Amino acid sequence: MHLVHSSANYSSDPFVNALPSPVPKIRFIRSCSSALAPSTLERLEKAFGTPVLEARIPGTVGVGIGVEVSIRDDSGQEVKRGEIGEVCVRGSNVTKGYWNNEKANKESFWKGRWFRTGDQGMIIPEPSAPHLKLTGRIKELINRGGEKIAPPEVDAALLSIPGVHEAVTFGVPDQKYGEVVWAGVVLDPEHKGAGNQEGERIxxxxxxxxxxFKIPDKIIITDKIPKTATGKVQRRHVRDAFIKIAEGKAKL
Structure with missing residues (x-):
């Protein structure tokens, strides 16, 4: 083993931007604790030329610790393992409610004191331990003519395409479908300059x-994707920024 690096998602991005030269030859990278964002995982694999192995069942966030986890549909009924719904939790360490806000309490809990997290996910069918897989944020789901699209799924597909360095998917209002899918993409240096041709290739x-129906109607090639001070992408802010770019009213 030539190199061991342990980091949370926030510190891994700057690390990739400051690799030693030559890049050490390692067999694999192991990711522990906080799950890596798909874009960060993709960048690590490209930078080191080796797979990132998650210290959990790949693609899951593991088993709930100190809480019960239940996946529920829009009516509050529990769904079967392997089916997607809203992630709900309960336990002694889960909030009992909001102070003096009955409306929020009514909206945030299902019968049986199940707290609605706002995350979409599933309990994977195997193994016997209830490993949770997150598929997106419910508020970020794109509703294209009744078809629900999880942006992280499209992000991952975009990042698997050669030449794509970063990608973020978001919904944009549309008169016909209600919403349509757009994406902002940062290209690897050797692919920059092709503009619209690269968008169509992708x-x-x-x-x-x-x-x-999940393929973005519009792909905007950009030099950077807006992020918060902690390196996170907030899709609603990204959406607003890219709409202005498309309208010619702003630049990133």
Missing amino acids: RRALLPKISK
Whole structure:
């Protein structure tokens, strides 16, 4: 083993930007604790030329510790393992409610004191331990003519395409469908400069990876994706910024 690096998601991005030269030859990278964002995982694998192995069942966040976890549908009924719904939790360390806010309490809990987290996910069918897989934030789901699209799924598909360095997917209001899918993409240096041609190449490359209705109607090639001070992407802010760019009213 030539190199061991342990980090949370926030510190891994600057680390990738300051790699030693030559890049050490390592067999794998192991990710522990906080799950890596798909974009960070992709960047680590590209930078080191080796797989990132999650110290949990790959693609899951593990088993709830100190809480019960239940996946529920829009009516509050528990769904079967393997089915997607809202992640709900309860336990002695879960909030009992909001102070002097009955409306928020009514909206935030299902019968049986199940707290609604706002996350979408599933309990994977195997193994016997209830490993939780998160698929997105419910408020961030894109509703394209009744079809629900989870932005992280499209992000992951975009990041699997050669030449894509960073990607973020978001919904944009549309008169016909209610919402349509847009994406902002940062290209690797060797792919920059092609503009619209690269956008069309990426859309074609998505066809065998995700359903056609999930493919972004518009891909905006940009030099950077807006992030918070802690390095996180807030899709609603990204959406507003890229709409202004598309309208020619702003630049990043």
